[in-house]
Amino acid sequence: xxxxxxxxxxxxxxxxxxxxxxxxxxxxxxxxxxxxxxxxxxxxxxxxxxxxxxxxxxxxxxxxxxxxxxxxxxxxxxxxxxxxxxxxxxxxxxxxxxxxxxxxxxxxxxxxxxxxxxxxxxxxxxxxxxxxxxxxxxxxxxxxxxxxxxxxxxxxxxxxxxxxxxxxxxxxxxxxxxxxxxxxxxxxxxxxxxxxxxxxxxxxxxxxxxxxxxxxxxxxxxxxxxxxxxxxxxxxxxxxxxxxxxxxxxxxxxxxxxxxxxxxxxxxxxxxxxxxxxxxxxxx
Numbered sequence: 001x002x003x004x005x006x007x008x009x010x011x012x013x014x015x016x017x018x019x020x021x022x023x024x025x026x027x028x029x030x031x032x033x034x035x036x037x038x039x040x041x042x043x044x045x046x047x048x049x050x051x052x053x054x055x056x057x058x059x060x061x062x063x064x065x066x067x068x069x070x071x072x073x074x075x076x077x078x079x080x081x082x083x084x085x086x087x088x089x090x091x092x093x094x095x096x097x098x099x100x101x102x103x104x105x106x107x108x109x110x111x112x113x114x115x116x117x118x119x120x121x122x123x124x125x126x127x128x129x130x131x132x133x134x135x136x137x138x139x140x141x142x143x144x145x146x147x148x149x150x151x152x153x154x155x156x157x158x159x160x161x162x163x164x165x166x167x168x169x170x171x172x173x174x175x176x177x178x179x180x181x182x183x184x185x186x187x188x189x190x191x192x193x194x195x196x197x198x199x200x201x202x203x204x205x206x207x208x209x210x211x212x213x214x215x216x217x218x219x220x221x222x223x224x225x226x227x228x229x230x231x232x233x234x235x236x237x238x239x240x241x242x243x244x245x246x247x248x249x250x251x252x253x254x255x256x257x258x259x260x261x262x263x264x265x266x267x268x269x270x271x272x273x274x275x276x277x278x279x280x281x282x283x284x
Contacts, residue, residue, distance in 0.1 A: 011040025012189025
């Protein structure tokens with residue numbers, strides 16, 4: 001039987017940096033996917049890796065995360081808040097900064113031009129159904145997959161308004177199965193399991209809530225699809241006290257995740273049965 005391996009990148013705001021450490025070690029261990037699927041912040045990592053699926057590409061992605069600041073992704077503007085309060089717009093943050101970051105960092109324009117087959121998961125704003133984007137402008141697809149409702153504006157693609165991929169009831173695992181993957185390596189951003197108090201602010205709380213939803217969906221889909229395909233879950237970081245709205249710890253998260261992933265690979269993690277590990281809700 002022919003195997004098709006998919007790397008699945010889940011969402012998690014600034015915790016998407018965790019996936020870069022995982023990816024670095026997977027590439028170093030010469031684990032090669034046949035396709036790449038990503039949602040939300042994971043769509044950013046998926047798009048970058050699909051365009052440069054090698055050590056140099058991962059190093060460039062690491063450099064991006066290590067230098068990123070909140071204003072590069074979510075620049076807050078008082079006038080936007082005022083327009084929201086006055087009912088003149090429905091989103092709090094412009095996606096212009098993130099669009100410019102993607103445009104100057106990605107070296108291809110159309111999804112179908114990526115080196116590896118790339119699939120970006122978004123959600124229909126009205127119905128909440130999953131929408132898998134496999135062709136068309138890559139920047140628009142990533143913006144759609146990352147468009148947290150109420151925070152970023154939706155993206156119109158082929159007559160549909162699309163929002164964050166974490167909103168739909170499925171995860172990138174479900175999309176990978178539908179795309180014909182037989183072996184799935186899940187790269188989860190995880191969630192801040194050791195936070196003592198909720199993040200401050202509207203955006204911070206929205207991102208934290210979304211990361212919890214994504215973790216629950218991943219746990220459900222790992223259990224649901226394990227009987228149909230082979231699933232390996234790279235261990236999420238635990239304990240983790242960094243908010244998914246905090247971009248000040250990306251470099252440390254990458255290194256910590258790389259160490260965890262290296263130990264997992266050395267202990268035969270790729271051959272072990274699927275287990276969600278720290279994605280299962282727990283207390284510290």
